[in-house]
Amino acid sequence: MKQSSLNEQLKELKLVPVISTPSVEAGLRLAEILAANKLPVAEITFRSACAAETIAAIKAKFPDFLLLAGTVLNKQQAVSALEAGVSAIVSPGYTSRLAEYCKQNKISFFPGISTPSEAQSAFEDGLTVLKFFPAEMSGGVKMLSLFKEVYPQLCFMPTGGINKDNIGDYLRLDNVVCCGGTWLSPFQLMLNGEWKKIEQRIFAAVQIIRNL
Ligand code: 3PG
Numbered sequence: 106m107k108q109s110s111l112n113e114q115l116k117e118l119k120l121v122p123v124i125s126t127p128s129v130e131a132g133l134r135l136a137e138i139l140a141a142n143k144l145p146v147a148e149i150t151f152r153s154a155c156a157a158e159t160i161a162a163i164k165a166k167f168p169d170f171l172l173l174a175g176t177v178l179n180k181q182q183a184v185s186a187l188e189a190g191v192s193a194i195v196s197p198g199y200t201s202r203l204a205e206y207c208k209q210n211k212i213s214f215f216p217g218i219s220t221p222s223e224a225q226s227a228f229e230d231g232l233t234v235l236k237f238f239p240a241e242m243s244g245g246v247k248m249l250s251l252f253k254e255v256y257p258q259l260c261f262m263p264t265g266g267i268n269k270d271n272i273g274d275y276l277r278l279d280n281v282v283c284c285g286g287t288w289l290s291p292f293q294l295m296l297n298g299e300w301k302k303i304e305q306r307i308f309a310a311v312q313i314i315r316n317l
Pocket of ligand 1: 123150175176197238264265266267285286287288
């Protein structure tokens with residue numbers, strides 16, 4: 106997928122649920138809830154061993170889902186994310202090595218940055234859409250407003266400490282493409298099968314972003 110059309114999709118969706126799933130079945134169940142709430146997007150993190158398998162299973166059942174691989178830390182994980190069929194690779198930090206791998210394989214890469222030096226390193230390597238992580242602990246909305254003045258070429262996907270109460274403040278910034286977070290479906294709720302609670306969280310978040 107072209108980076109520009111991916112950015113457009115993310116802008117439209119506004120919110121990317123970040124999911125560390127305890128099992129493939131739980132990942133699929135969550136995807137069903139997201140689809141029912143018209144939020145067909147997920148960042149499946151490689152914090153869980155079944156990440157690649159879950160991505161492939163969601164892709165098979167929901168071909169229109171936008172799937173990102175999250176917490177990708179090395180080439181090996183990037184390779185399995187690509188094989189599973191993701192549209193982009195997301196990492197909490199920035200390394201030139203991972204950036205080079207994504208470039209060679211023509212896959213979009215959203216590396217995490219939280220300082221001006223990291224933002225500039227990523228920009229020097231040709232990247233203009235960056236994950237801002239951990240957002241709340243790194244200056245949050247104020248920091249992104251300042252980045253807008255200093256780096257008008259860059260835009261951001263903030264994650265880290267974002268929730269229903271502050272997502273609106275981030276999404277109102279021009280240099281924010283979309284926000285991400287785990288609060289919609291925390292690992293423990295998925296593990297316990299607390300689907301009603303998860304459904305309520307997703308429903309509430311969708312109401313908020315639709316009304317912005
Ligand atoms: C991520 O991987 O982007 C973070 O875990 C998101 O942070 P959160 O858990 O505070 O939402």
